[in-house]
Amino acid sequence: MSTASLELGLIGNGSVAALVDARARVSWCCIPAFDGDPAFCALLSPKIGGGDYAIELEDFESAEQSYIKNTAVLRTVLHDRHGGAVEITDFMPRWRQHGRFYRPVMLVRRLRPLTGRPRVRVVLRPLANYGADVPEQTWGSNHIRYLLPGFTLRLTSDVPVRLVRESLPFELDGERHLVLGPDETLTTSVPGFARNAERLTLDYWREWARYLSIPLEWQDAVIRSAITLKLCQYEETGAIVAAMTTSIPEAPHSERNWDYRFCWLRDSAFVVRALNRLGATQTMESYLRYVLNLATGEEGLQPLYGIAFEATLEEHEVPALAGYRGMGPVRRGNLAWVQKQHDVYGSVVLAATQLFFDQRLVRPGDEQAFRRLEPLGDRAWALYDQPDAGIWEFRGREEVHTYSSVMCWAACDRLARIAAHLGLAPRAAHWRQRADAMRETILAHAWDEELGHFVESAEGRRLDASLLLLADLGFVDAHDPRFVATVEAIGSQLRRGSSMFRYIAPDDFGHPETSFTICSFWYIDALASIGRVDEARQQFESLLTRRNHLGLLSEDMAFDDGEAWGNFPQTYSHVGVVMAAMRLSRPWSAAT
Structure with missing residues (x-):
């Protein structure tokens, strides 16, 4: 513990x-x-x-x-x-x-x-x-x-x-x-x-857990994370909050205190994907109803919305609350709603993709649903090579972030696959042409030959942990030497023990001090994908010991003693538990 x-x-x-x-x-x-x-x-x-x-x-x-x-x-x-x-x-x-x-x-x-x-x-x-x-x-x-x-x-x-x-x-x-x-x-x-x-509540949860498609190993951890993710969906609308709290600092006295009680399209897409892997598809269907109620036209998408579709989330400090352990300020609302974060287009399309391929669904995706997603692809095509605040929501700088560009590519790539699946050959060719052109441009600007690894932004020199997702998203093959080299560079520069920085360069609030928990799970997944499975299992087992006494995780943790920081419980972190366990577990046939 x-x-x-x-x-x-x-x-x-x-x-x-x-x-x-x-x-x-x-x-x-x-x-x-x-x-x-x-x-x-x-x-x-x-x-x-x-x-x-x-x-x-x-x-x-x-x-x-x-x-x-x-x-x-x-x-x-x-x-x-x-x-x-x-x-x-x-x-x-x-x-x-x-x-x-x-x-x-x-x-x-x-x-x-x-x-x-x-x-x-x-x-x-x-x-x-x-x-x-x-x-x-x-x-x-x-x-x-x-x-x-x-x-x-x-x-x-x-x-x-x-x-x-x-x-x-x-x-x-x-x-x-x-x-x-x-x-x-x-x-x-x-x-x-x-x-x-x-009695009825116990029966409901036991029945829900009974139908999860869990791995052989780490079953308790996966079930607890799955229930936690389920609890973070506001069922009235389908929105999924990033966490239940506001203003628990990411590190002691850092003022990195944010309100996470809203629906980030990025985080929610990860949650939907994790629960889909476990067979809990109703969460995806509810979430997609939420997304399709948002504006998807020319005005584009915000990074986050309120749980009742609110677009304006003004940020204010709350004077009556001194803060977690007295470490204020306490904030209500989140200014990130005004930021440009171009990865959101890929996040929504990725979340929706299973809708078109999963034969278990009562109402699978059709041509009408596909047409509603196409404007997101148009926005992704227009913005993939433009600067934004990036996945880490920098408040003081904008760059052409590699992760944002790749997620825009993912939007067009998945639209091509969906169109082909629906038999819409002209639309499939249209989106494939765009995706291929985007990929060529991104590779030209996100790979640094001198450094020998991918970089966080076009023509940049820094590393960040989001590059660990390039193979998982299908942008490059896991055995591509460029990806392997990037994983090794990230492990060398960002890892401390079993935990990872998301980046080490100073940002608007100085140098990061704590590990960002989901990044540690991304590293585990990347290690496994490049064949270093034993090392990935060791890292995963070590991270599981950092959960609290009930098996829950916050957003961040201290490198030295594992103390939990950041908003709680963090959906991102529990997605990491599910996805790592599903990848690393021995098959059920090994139980006999």
């Missing part, structure tokens, strides 16, 4: 999500959706205190925590110094009902004494307006209402209301249940609702 301080578990249901720490304290939860006001924001240190939802055990001594196998239901056991123990089960309801999914804005907690006579208290302190205000409360005989802007939270419980309102300790002499959700009256008893909801 890593020494990461982001010892948090993720629970959710496709509508809302929460982070729960190792002592069962909810420290992050946005209401009423992933990008909403964080009613629980203790993770980012509200200056007025509060912003949490804890079950505190008197005379606490130790804790243990795990997910119930193959589910998103979290179990925490707290032990006191007198031999007492209490089990806390946390989940957000999700199951199929009346032909659709029941996934309310709701957190259910079940408390159960295991040994002794544990005394606990419930501390429920939501905040409003990004940690600035304490919401007004009202209460009745069995409920408390918290009046948040635009949403009223209602706690219904078989714990006496006064004990919760005043955070008074009480002896837990039997099971107790807390249902925090919309301002609606439960139609059954609280214990009855909570137990039934837990």
